[in-house]
Structures are given as C-alpha cells and as structure tokens.
Amino acid sequence: MPAQLTLAVDLMGGDLGPRSTLPAALNFAQANPELAIILVGEASTAPSSLPDNVHFVVSTQVVSMSDKPAYALRNKQDSSMWKAIDLVARGEAQACISAGNTGALMAMGKYLLKTFPGIDRPAICKAVPTAKGASYVLDLGANxxxxxxxxxxxxxxxxxxxxTAGVSSPSVGLLNIGSEDIKGNEQIRLASALLESNDHLNYVGYIEGDGIFTGAADVVVCDGFVGNVALKVSEGVARLLASYLRELLEGGFWNRLVGQIARPLLLKWHTKFDPARYNGASFLGLQGVVVKSHGSVDAKGFECALAVAKEQAAGDIPNKINHQIADCLH
Amino acid sequence: MPAQLTLAVDLMGGDLGPRSTLPAALNFAQANPELAIILVGEASTAPSSLPDNVHFVVSTQVVSMSDKPAYALRNKQDSSMWKAIDLVARGEAQACISAGNTGALMAMGKYLLKTFPGIDRPAICKAVPTAKGASYVLDLGANxxxxxxxxxxxxxxxxxxxxTAGVSSPSVGLLNIGSEDIKGNEQIRLASALLESNDHLNYVGYIEGDGIFTGAADVVVCDGFVGNVALKVSEGVARLLASYLRELLEGGFWNRLVGQIARPLLLKWHTKFDPARYNGASFLGLQGVVVKSHGSVDAKGFECALAVAKEQAAGDIPNKINHQIADCLH
Incomplete structure (x- = not known):
C-alpha cells in the first residue's frame, strides 16, 4: 500500500462527460486532501490551474457508448478509459473510475488488470438500499x-x-423464485449446495426478489442477466413512484399547497432511494479497483462513485479477494 | 359462450382463506348480478343463506402452501382448488380463481384443463402499472x-x-439487459429474430428492466425466472419506499402534522402501485380461465382477481389464444 492513495478518473465517460466528472473530481480532491487524483481526458478539458493533489494526463480518444467492447479494446488504446485503467495496471493509481461504456470498461479492465487465479470472470457489484441499510448484489450484468x-x-x-464495509460475518442469499427447495433450476440448486458446504461463507439460503429490499441478506448472489434486470426494475419503479407523486402534487390548488408544505420531507424521502446516491458499481475479481459510475449522473452522483473507489482502494479489496479465493482453493 | 357466465371460487386458498375470499365473492356477486358464482370450500365455511346467483359446493380437503405440486395432484382431488378448476373443465364455470399454492394450481390446471395444441407450457401473466397505464408481463414464474x-x-x-383489454396492435418487447444487439445470450437473440419475423406480432425489440415501468411495450416477454424476480423486486421496492415515507412522517411533531395534511394524497399515491389493486395473474395457454390471486390480499384485493377472471371469461381469452396460435402454426 503506497503512502498516498491515487485515483485515476476517466473524464470523458458518461452522458455529461467532463461537465459532470471534472467538477466532481476537483471537489473530491479538495474534500480529501490526503488523496491524489489523476484526471485523464482530452487536452481541451484541462483546467488552467490545478490543486496540488490533482494531475492531468492527456488522452486523444474517447470510447463512445456504441463502441463494441472488442472494437474499443483494439482501437481505443489512447482513450481516457484505457489510460485511466492503465494507470492502475502500472501501479501509478490504486483505483480508476469511469462513467463510460460498461462493456468496454470490463473488456479493458480484464485485458489490462487480469483476474486473480481461481476467478473465472469478474462480476459487477453494487450496494442497494434496503430496509436495514444496504445489501451488496452481484452479478449485475457482466456474466x-x-x-x-x-x-x-x-x-x-x-x-x-x-x-470491509463493516458487516461482520455477512449473510449470503441466493436469488431464486421461491424459498422452497423445489423451485429454481439445476444450476441454482447445485450452487445452493456448494454455498451451503463452503466454510468461508455465512449462507442463509434462497431469497426472493422482494427479499433484496427487506435486507434478507447482506450479500445477494445471482447471474448477471437476472441481477441486471433486478437493478433496472428497482430504478424504474422508484422513478415511476416519484413521478406519480409529482403528478399528484401538481393537480389543483390544494394539492400544490400540500406539495409545498411536504416538499422538504419528500425530497428527503426521494434521496433515500436515489440511484445517484447509491452510485458506483465495482468490478470485483480484477487485480485492481475499477468503479463504474452510472452514465446519467451529475457531479454529485459522480462524487459518490469516487467515494466508492476510495473506500475500496483504502480497504485493499482486490488483495483481500485474492486471499479469500486462494484460501478456498486450498 | 353460455348465457350466464359462472365463476368458480376456491374459498380456502390464501393467507386469510374464507375471511377474505368469502366476503369478496359475495360482494362481487351482488355488484355483478348477471354473473353466477360457485363457492367451493369446507362445509363449515358455508353461509346460512346465499343470494340467488351464488351457489356452494362442498370440498373436504385443502391444498396447503407447503404441498408439493405432484403431491397435491395425487392426493388432494377433493380439495377446494381441484373442484374449482374441475368446474371449469366440466363447462359448469367459465373461470376459476384461487389465492392458494401457485405450483399446485398450475399442476392441477394443466392436468384438468390441458394446454392448447402448439403451446408447450402455460405462462403466468399479469398487468403491471406503468407511466402510460399498464403492461402485460409474462412469464412470471411458471417456466x-x-x-x-x-x-x-x-x-x-x-x-x-x-x-382484448382494448390495446390495438399491442407492442411487444423482449426483456434483455441492453438495447444493443450485442447483449443477452443465444436464446434471447434467437427469440428476437423469431419475434421480428412473426407477422402476427408488433415486435418493438429489446427493453430493459426499467422499460417495463416507463411503458416501453404493452406486452413484455421473458422467462419465468427473470419475470418472477422482476415482479417481486417491483413489489419490494414499492413497499420499501412506502415504509420510508411512513417513517419520515412519524418523526417529530412537524412531520406528523405534514403527514396528516398530506394523508389523503399519499393514500391515493400508494394505491396507484398497490400490488393488491393489480391483483390477479392469469395462467395463459390453458383451455380455460384460471386466475391466481396474491396469497396475502384482503377481500378488496381478492375482488380485483375476480374482476380479472370475469374480464377474461367474458373476453373468451382461451379460445382467442387458441385461434391466434393455430393461425401462426399454419
């Protein structure tokens, strides 16, 4: 662990690009003077002056949202995304953060950082809000x-x-469509047996989709298709409910008045499930920290992803994962 | 189509059993005097007097929530569930409704009613609320x-x-984890090609989990594992958000006051996504209408399932499905 943690930030990713990533990174650098931050982006985006703990690396290419991962891997080796990951691969940074193309980020992450022995493929993991606090759900779409x-x-x-986030002996649930043994398919039943017999895990059995949000387990495991759908559904429902409420509070004088009175409370409520607040998905299993930010977030949301990256780099997550997996293989 | 539609109601299913199903059925019979309703339940649950359009059939067994489907099929042939479905099979009712064990209901439905030629297995389908109204999602867990x-x-x-619900040329979306062609697996890509080339369908391509709730398609197709997780996740998030709001509005004098003022509006809001309001899942592909009610709903929720059953029986859904599938096979 180096004396000073360094985060590499891909400035060019996300819907807003540097308009969101740059102010977020500068703000984060100011709030965390013990950190160093390396900004990677096109020369035109470089601020005229930088704080002491912020550096700028120029890239000439941008990975677009429509680039196929294999194409980006071959043809975008001078992109901000590639260079940010490469800084981690060279040991010049302990984590990189991007709001760009997920598939390209995963492909470059695997190519430049490699997975640890015993890990077939990285998984995407994110904390989601629950009635008890938060649960870690994976995989969210890599597999x-x-x-x-x-x-x-x-x-x-x-x-x-x-x-590492402070949960001792975290409970692990396997996402399934029923809590009885009869449900699910062969792969799920076999996984359940393997989880049950693993001494390193506190396996609590099957949980259903709603169990994610009651906090039935600290870690929820599923394949990437199901996990991705679950995550997107949760975001979709939260947005729909918020828009219902907005509509109701705009209909007529009395409703608008109630809306004004209740506004601070409703904002507080809305924030509790805000995807931007729970922003920052980790690519676990790589030999380095890679954090993916939601593409649509503003600077405040991107800062949340920076905080996730800092926590994981400080917690030395990749090496802890390596040791855990190695222990299980012996 | 017989002159008078008849619904067969399994009184014994659900968490509340006859305490919810009986008042719901009696209320529904009163509100729909053109219908006949056959109540199926244990003799002890029979009311002392019944309206003209309500009849009672005695059953001696109850399918429990823990009965495995194969066990129920072999050993519970005098259950309220079996007898309600059998009334449809014999043509004495045009639809049956149960809040009981889903697996047993599906197994008995397939055994007693059979699927139509060209349909491998029935699917569970439900209307879910969206920003534009409602979408039909299937399969929700049968396959x-x-x-x-x-x-x-x-x-x-x-x-x-x-x-049949009034949507002309309904758009069909295939649930996937990305809107680009590169995402998903082999089965999804092949399904997309088949949907694309089917002249009977208005296929609009892939949609993601959040697209269900924006109303990106009138019909959303997915396998039963993914569909079940999506449905449960949506219910879980809605419950979590409602409980956040309740908590907020109970903290301190001012918040409680705001809560009192906003109460009628918040109740209205809560109802918009209430699973009980969207209660009633259909087992499509069977040669008869079978509607599954959520197990935990009260009488009002069970009435929604009765309304779904009535609509489908009146709309002659099973025969329309038979013709549609037959058309495609030729």
Missing part, C-alpha cells in the same frame, strides 16, 4: 450465463466487500 | 428455463390479452 462455481465466487467476493 | 419458441408463444398469448 449473462453463470456456472454454479461462478455463483460461489460471487458470494466470496461480495462477502469480502461487505466485511 | 424457469424457456426456449426461444416458448418466448414467441408468450408474446402471442400476451398480445391476445392486451388486445
């Missing part, structure tokens, strides 16, 4: 079809993350 | 692993349902 062994790897990696 | 051909059958059946 469409997963073997039972991969689901166990996800459980191990998610447990490391939860433990 | 854990689905072939591409089954997904096309789901699209055809869901389209019949949407059309």
């Amino acid at each position: 469409v079809d997963c073997t039972s062994e991969q689901l166990v790897q996800f459980a191990l990696m998610g447990s490391v993350l939860a433990e | 854990v692993d689905c072939t591409s051909e089954q997904l096309v059958q789901f699209a055809l059946m869901g389209s019949v349902l949407a059309e």
Whole structure:
C-alpha cells in the first residue's frame, strides 16, 4: 500500500462527460486532501490551474457508448478509459473510475488488470438500499450465463466487500423464485449446495426478489442477466413512484399547497432511494479497483462513485479477494 | 359462450382463506348480478343463506402452501382448488380463481384443463402499472428455463390479452439487459429474430428492466425466472419506499402534522402501485380461465382477481389464444 492513495478518473465517460466528472473530481480532491487524483481526458478539458493533489494526463480518444467492447479494446488504446485503467495496471493509481461504456470498461479492465487465479470472470457489484441499510448484489450484468462455481465466487467476493464495509460475518442469499427447495433450476440448486458446504461463507439460503429490499441478506448472489434486470426494475419503479407523486402534487390548488408544505420531507424521502446516491458499481475479481459510475449522473452522483473507489482502494479489496479465493482453493 | 357466465371460487386458498375470499365473492356477486358464482370450500365455511346467483359446493380437503405440486395432484382431488378448476373443465364455470399454492394450481390446471395444441407450457401473466397505464408481463414464474419458441408463444398469448383489454396492435418487447444487439445470450437473440419475423406480432425489440415501468411495450416477454424476480423486486421496492415515507412522517411533531395534511394524497399515491389493486395473474395457454390471486390480499384485493377472471371469461381469452396460435402454426 503506497503512502498516498491515487485515483485515476476517466473524464470523458458518461452522458455529461467532463461537465459532470471534472467538477466532481476537483471537489473530491479538495474534500480529501490526503488523496491524489489523476484526471485523464482530452487536452481541451484541462483546467488552467490545478490543486496540488490533482494531475492531468492527456488522452486523444474517447470510447463512445456504441463502441463494441472488442472494437474499443483494439482501437481505443489512447482513450481516457484505457489510460485511466492503465494507470492502475502500472501501479501509478490504486483505483480508476469511469462513467463510460460498461462493456468496454470490463473488456479493458480484464485485458489490462487480469483476474486473480481461481476467478473465472469478474462480476459487477453494487450496494442497494434496503430496509436495514444496504445489501451488496452481484452479478449485475457482466456474466449473462453463470456456472454454479461462478455463483460461489460471487458470494466470496461480495462477502469480502461487505466485511470491509463493516458487516461482520455477512449473510449470503441466493436469488431464486421461491424459498422452497423445489423451485429454481439445476444450476441454482447445485450452487445452493456448494454455498451451503463452503466454510468461508455465512449462507442463509434462497431469497426472493422482494427479499433484496427487506435486507434478507447482506450479500445477494445471482447471474448477471437476472441481477441486471433486478437493478433496472428497482430504478424504474422508484422513478415511476416519484413521478406519480409529482403528478399528484401538481393537480389543483390544494394539492400544490400540500406539495409545498411536504416538499422538504419528500425530497428527503426521494434521496433515500436515489440511484445517484447509491452510485458506483465495482468490478470485483480484477487485480485492481475499477468503479463504474452510472452514465446519467451529475457531479454529485459522480462524487459518490469516487467515494466508492476510495473506500475500496483504502480497504485493499482486490488483495483481500485474492486471499479469500486462494484460501478456498486450498 | 353460455348465457350466464359462472365463476368458480376456491374459498380456502390464501393467507386469510374464507375471511377474505368469502366476503369478496359475495360482494362481487351482488355488484355483478348477471354473473353466477360457485363457492367451493369446507362445509363449515358455508353461509346460512346465499343470494340467488351464488351457489356452494362442498370440498373436504385443502391444498396447503407447503404441498408439493405432484403431491397435491395425487392426493388432494377433493380439495377446494381441484373442484374449482374441475368446474371449469366440466363447462359448469367459465373461470376459476384461487389465492392458494401457485405450483399446485398450475399442476392441477394443466392436468384438468390441458394446454392448447402448439403451446408447450402455460405462462403466468399479469398487468403491471406503468407511466402510460399498464403492461402485460409474462412469464412470471411458471417456466424457469424457456426456449426461444416458448418466448414467441408468450408474446402471442400476451398480445391476445392486451388486445382484448382494448390495446390495438399491442407492442411487444423482449426483456434483455441492453438495447444493443450485442447483449443477452443465444436464446434471447434467437427469440428476437423469431419475434421480428412473426407477422402476427408488433415486435418493438429489446427493453430493459426499467422499460417495463416507463411503458416501453404493452406486452413484455421473458422467462419465468427473470419475470418472477422482476415482479417481486417491483413489489419490494414499492413497499420499501412506502415504509420510508411512513417513517419520515412519524418523526417529530412537524412531520406528523405534514403527514396528516398530506394523508389523503399519499393514500391515493400508494394505491396507484398497490400490488393488491393489480391483483390477479392469469395462467395463459390453458383451455380455460384460471386466475391466481396474491396469497396475502384482503377481500378488496381478492375482488380485483375476480374482476380479472370475469374480464377474461367474458373476453373468451382461451379460445382467442387458441385461434391466434393455430393461425401462426399454419
């Protein structure tokens, strides 16, 4: 662990690009003077002066949202995304953060950082709000079809993350469509047996989709297709409910008045499930910290992703995962 | 189509059993005097007097929530569930409704009613609230692993349902984890090609989890594992958000006052996404209408399931599905 943690920031990713990533990074650097931050972006985006703990690296290419991962890997080696990850690969930064193309970020992350021995493929993991606080859900989309062994790897990696965040002996649930043994398919049943027999895990059995949000387990394991749908559904429902409420509070004088009175409370309520507040998904299993920010967030949201990256770099998550997996293989 | 539609009601299913199903059925019979309703339940639950359009059939067994489907099929042939479905099979009722064990209901439905030729397995379909009104999502849990051909059958059946509910040329979306062609697995890509080339369908392509709730498609098709998780997640998030709001409005004098003022509006808001209001899932593909009510709903919620059953029986959904599938096979 170097004396000073350094975060590499891909300035060019996300819907807003530098308009969101740059102010977020500068603000974060100011709030965390013990950190160093390396901004990677096109020369035109470089501020005229930089604080002492912020540096700028020029890139000439941008990975677009429509670039296929294999294309980006071959042809965008001078992109802000590539260079930010490469800083981690060279040991010049301990984490990189991007709001760009998820597939390209995963492909470059695997190519430049590699996975640890015993990990077939990285998984995307994110904390989601629950009635009890937060749970870590993985995989959220990196692996469409997963073997039972991969689901166990996800459980191990998610447990490391939860433990580092302060949860002792985190409970692990396997996402299924019923709590009885009869439900689910072969792969799920086999994964459940493997999780049950793993001494390194506190496996609590199957949980259903609503159990994610009651906080039925600290770590929720599923394949990337199901996890991605679950995450997007949760965001969609939250947005729909917020828009219902907005509509109601705009209909007529009395409703608008009630809306004005209740406004501070409703804002507080809305923030509790704001995807931007829970922003920052980790690519677990790589030999370095890579954090993906939601593409649509503003500077405040991007700062949340920076905070996730800082926490994981400070917690030395990749090496802890390596040790956990190595322990299980012996 | 008989002159008088008859609904068969399994009184014994659900968490509350006859305490919820009986008042709901009696109320529904009163509000719909043109209908006949056959109540099926244990003799002890029979009211001393019944309205003209309500009849009672005695059953001696109850399917419990823990009964495995195969066990219930072999050993519970005098249950309220079995007898309610059997009334449909014999043509004495045009629809049956149960709040009981989903797996047993599906197994008995398939055994007693059979599927139509060309339909491999029934699918569970439900209307979910969206920003534009409602969308029909299927499968919600009957089929854990689905072939591409089954997904096309789901699209055809869901389209019949949407059309009968008044949507002309309903749009069909395939649930996936990205809108680009590169995402998803082999089965999804093949299903997309089949949907694209089917002249009977208005296929609009892939939609993501949040797209369900923006109303991106009138019919959303997915395998039963993903659909079940999506449905449960949506219910879980709605409950979590409602409980956040309740908590906020109970903290301190001012908040409680705001809560009192905003109460009627918040109740209205809460109802808009209330699972009980959108209660009633249909088992499509069977040669008869079978509607499953949520197990935890009260009498008002169970009435919603009765309304769904009435609509589908009146709309002659099973035969319309049969014709639609037959058309596609020729």
